[in-house]
Amino acid sequence: MLYVKIQNLNFMKNNEYSNVMFDGYTLFGYQLNPQLGYQISKHLSIEGGIFIAKDFGNRNFTEVSPTFSLRYYKNNFKMIFGNIDGSLNHQLIEPLYNFERVINNRLEYGAQFTLNKKRFDFDAWVNWLNMIYRSSNEKEKIFGGLSANFFKYQNEKWEFRLPVQGVVVHEGGQIDTLNTGSRSDVNYAAGIVVSRKYRSKIIKNLYLDARYVVRANNYFAGPVNIQSRGSGFLGNIGMKAAYQTDIMLSYWYCDDYYNEFGGDLYSSKSRTVAYSSYYSERIRELLILRATKKIDLAKGVKLTLRVEPYYDFRDAQFEYSYGFYISIDEKFWLKNKLVTSSIEP
Numbered sequence: 001m002l003y004v005k006i007q008n009l010n011f012m013k014n015n016e017y018s019n020v021m022f023d024g025y026t027l028f029g030y031q032l033n034p035q036l037g038y039q040i041s042k043h044l045s046i047e048g049g050i051f052i053a054k055d056f057g058n059r060n061f062t063e064v065s066p067t068f069s070l071r072y073y074k075n076n077f078k079m080i081f082g083n084i085d086g087s088l089n090h091q092l093i094e095p096l097y098n099f100e101r102v103i104n105n106r107l108e109y110g111a112q113f114t115l116n117k118k119r120f121d122f123d124a125w126v127n128w129l130n131m132i133y134r135s136s137n138e139k140e141k142i143f144g145g146l147s148a149n150f151f152k153y154q155n156e157k158w159e160f161r162l163p164v165q166g167v168v169v170h171e172g173g174q175i176d177t178l179n180t181g182s183r184s185d186v187n188y189a190a191g192i193v194v195s196r197k198y199r200s201k202i203i204k205n206l207y208l209d210a211r212y213v214v215r216a217n218n219y220f221a222g223p224v225n226i227q228s229r230g231s232g233f234l235g236n237i238g239m240k241a242a243y244q245t246d247i248m249l250s251y252w253y254c255d256d257y258y259n260e261f262g263g264d265l266y267s268s269k270s271r272t273v274a275y276s277s278y279y280s281e282r283i284r285e286l287l288i289l290r291a292t293k294k295i296d297l298a299k300g301v302k303l304t305l306r307v308e309p310y311y312d313f314r315d316a317q318f319e320y321s322y323g324f325y326i327s328i329d330e331k332f333w334l335k336n337k338l339v340t341s342s343i344e345p
Contacts, residue, residue: 002334005047007033011103013323019315020279022264022271027103027323029055033067037331043074051107065107076116084112084125090147091123094263095213095234095252096167096187101261110144122148132173139182140173143261159195163211164188169260181221187259189213189234202242209236215257230256230268232284244294252286265310285313300330 009031017024035049046069053063069082086108087101112125123146130141145167153160165188172182191211198205213232218225232254239247258267265286270279288310295303304327309320 001039003037003039004332004334005035005037005049006328006330006332007031007035008326008328009102009106010326011323012325013100013103013321015321017319017321019312019317019319020270020272020275021267021281023273027055027100028057029053029062029103031103031106035067043072045071045073047071053106063107067107078112078114080112082109084108084110084127085114086112086125086127089123090125090145092145092147092165092167093189093211093213093234095211095232095254095257095266096145096165096189096259096262098261098263100263108143119152120148120150121152122146132176134175136173136176137178139171139176139178139180142168142170144168144170157197159193159197159205159207161193162190163193164190167259167261181219181224183217183219185218185260186216187213187262191234204240204242207236207238207240209238210234213254213257215259228256230254230258232257232266234266244296246290246292248290250286250288250290252284252288254284256282257284281314283314287311287313297326301326301328 011027011029011031013027015022015024015026031051031053033049033051035047037045037047039045048066048068051063051065051067052061055062067083069080069084072079087106088099090097108125108127110126110128112123114123115121124144126142126144129143130138132138132140145165147163147165149161149163151160151162167187169185170182172184189211191209193207193209195205195207211234213234215230217228219227232252235251237249241247252266254266254268256268258269264271265288266284268280268282268284270276270281272279288308290306290308293305295305297303304325306324307320307322309318311318
C-alpha cells in the first residue's frame with residue numbers, strides 16, 4: 001500500500017546576543033521533505049524522498065539531499081535504518097543537544113531503536129557523520145546516544161520518571177593518513193522529573209525537572225591518554241497552562257562544561273567568531289525563562305511562538321532570543337485513507 005508523507009518546517013529564530021560567549025544572529029527560512037512510502041507488510045515499510053532546506057537571503061538552497069528509511073514497527077518497538085527520527089525526537093536536554101540543530105543539522109543517518117513500555121522507555125541511535133575510506137585524509141566521525149526513562153509512574157494527579165541521557169562523539173579510524181590519534185567525548189545526565197496535574201481551566205500541570213550533567217573527554221594517541229572532566233546542574237520549574245501555553249524557569253550552573261552538539265548557552269567555551277579560539281569561562285551561572293505558545297492553524301498544522309530571555313549572574317548581563325515556527329507532518333494513504341500527525345519544535 002502506497003502513501004505520501006509531507007514534512008515541512010518554516011522557521012524564524014533571532015538571537016539578540018552581544019557578548020564574548022556566543023554571537024547574535026538570525027535563522028530565517030524553511031525545510032521541506034516530501035516522501036513516498038510503501039507498506040511492505042503489517043510491520044515493515046520503506047520511505048524515500050528529497051530534503052530541501054532554504055535560508056532566506058541566500059540565492060542557493062542550503063541543502064538538497066535524498067532521504068530513505070527502512071522502518072520496522074511491532075507493538076511498542078521501532079527500528080529504523082537510513083534517515084532516522086532524529087533531532088528533537090530524541091528529547092535530549094539542551095546541555096546535551098542544541099535546539100538549533102533542528103534547523104541547521106536536521107537530517108541524521110544511521111540506525112535507531114526505540115521502545116516504549118508502561119514503566120520504561122528508551123531511544124538509542126547511531127548517527128554516522130563522516131565516512132572514510134582507505135587513505136582518507138580525514139577522520140571518521142560518529143554521533144550516538146541514549147535517551148531513556150526509568151520507573152515511569154502516573155495516575156490521575158501525578159507523573160514520575162527518572163530520566164537518563166547520554167551522547168558520545170567519536171573521531172577515529174585506522175585507515176586514514178593523519179596519524180593523529182582518536183577522541184571520544186561523552187556527555188551524560190541523570191535526574192528526576194515530577195509532575196502534578198490540575199483540573200483548573202488555567203493551570204494544566206506543574207512540574208519539577210532536575211538533572212546532573214557530566215562531560216568526559218578522552219584523547220588517545222598511542223600510549224598517550226589525555227582526559228578531562230566537567231559538570232553542571234540544570235534545574236527546571238515549569239507550568240503547562242491553558243491555550244497550549246508553556247512557561248519554564250531554568251537555573252544552570254556548570255564548572256568547565258561543554259559539548260560540541262550542546263546549546264550555546266550552556267558552554268564554558270566561547271563560541272563567538274572573535275573569541276572562540278582562546279576565551280572560556282570555567283564557571284557559568286544562568287537563569288533562563290522560556291515561554292512557548294502553540295496555535296493550531298489547521299488540522300496537522302501548528303504555529304509555535306517561543307521567547308527565551310536569560311540572565312548571566314557572573315557577567316551581570318541580560319539578553320534574549322525569540323522565534324516562531326510553523327510545522328507540518330502529515331501522512332496520506334493513497335487509498336482514500338488519511339492519517340495525520342504533527343511534530344513541533
